Amino acid sequence: ESHLPHVSGALLLSPGGRKFIHLLYSFSTYVLGQVMKSEHGCEIQHSIVYPTMNQRTASLGPVISSVIQDSVIREKNEFFEHLQLTVIANRQWKDYTNELVKEFRGLTKANRELELEKRQQVNILADSAIKQDLSLPAKRTITMFD
Numbered sequence: 001e002s003h004l005p006h007v008s009g010a011l012l013l014s015p016g017g018r019k020f021i022h023l024l025y026s027f028s029t030y031v032l033g034q035v036m037k038s039e040h041g042c043e044i045q046h047s048i049v050y051p052t053m054n055q056r057t058a059s060l061g062p063v064i065s066s067v068i069q070d071s072v073i074r075e076k077n078e079f080f081e082h083l084q085l086t087v088i089a090n091r092q093w094k095d096y097t098n099e100l101v102k103e104f105r106g107l108t109k110a111n112r113e114l115e116l117e118k119r120q121q122v123n124i125l126a127d128s129a130i131k132q133d134l135s136l137p138a139k140r141t142i143t144m145f146d
Contacts (some may be wrong), residue, residue, distance in 0.1 A: 004030065 004026050011020055
């Protein structure tokens with residue numbers, strides 16, 4: 001009565017693919033039917049869940065297939081629009097990231113240059129202090145000349 005497909009242990013151990021999606025669809029349909037039955041007293045007819053074509057509905061076959069094709073085309077178009085937006089956002093993110101990396105490298109280079117200049121100034125001040133016969137600590141820092 002549940003119309004669940006045959007399930008192997010491997011399918012449950014490594015879920016994925018069409019078979020697993022079909023299992024989830026069948027199981028969720030069964031669960032929804034049981035909930036409708038227990039909570040609302042409705043008996044889901046299998047013809048609603050699993051529609052069949054009869055002579056009256058057979059004439060609608062081309063219409064139904066046309067509607068399905070139109071739906072698939074619409075879904076594909078929406079998918080590609082979303083995909084294009086994602087690609088555009090990804091490109092913008094990469095451009096922004098590259099700008100940040102360039103800015104970071106520039107700031108790092110400027111910081112190194114300033115540190116080098118500071119060390120040179122400390123050495124110049126230390127040399128002038130030595131010439132004046134002042135005692136200096138072993139470690140030369142800019143704060144010792146404040």
